[in-house]
Amino acid sequence: MTLTHDERWEIVWAMPEWKEHDRLVELSNEHFDRMFGLIDAMWAIPARTEAGRKSKVLVLLACVLDLRGHDDELDYRDLLGRRLLIEFVGGEAAASLRESFAA
Incomplete structure (x- = not known):
């Protein structure tokens, strides 16, 4: 049946x-x-500081795009997009973001 x-x-x-x-x-x-x-x-x-930009990027990555995985867990497009967003943050805040997502 x-x-x-x-x-x-x-x-x-x-x-x-x-x-x-x-x-x-x-x-x-x-x-x-x-x-x-x-x-x-x-x-x-408006995000006028590194800390403000970092906060917005973290919300975007974690809550909107769901790109919380480590670098080796993402596909190529998602990894490049996240790297670009982190580059826009700049300074020490960007360095700390890069470290948090490193495998």
């Missing part, structure tokens, strides 16, 4: 694991909504 696409999904949606997944996703929505609100507020503040 072959199930249709809809029939397979009905089985999945009836599973307790799926219901728990939905519950956890719903709980996380409040966290992410608040996080995105804070990110929007942060973008409105």
Whole structure:
């Protein structure tokens, strides 16, 4: 017996694991909504110092682009993009960012 696409999904949606997944996703929505609100507020503040640029780059890498892995864990494009962002930070702040992502 072959199930249709809809029939397979009905089985999945009836599973307790799926219901728990939905519950956890719903709980996380409040966290992410608040996080995105804070990110929007942060973008409105100009970054005039190395520390300010570093903070914005860290938020971009960790929360928006999800590029938190070590250098050897990223594909080539993501690695180059992260290196360019870190270069824009400049100074000692950039050096500390480079160290934090080194393998």
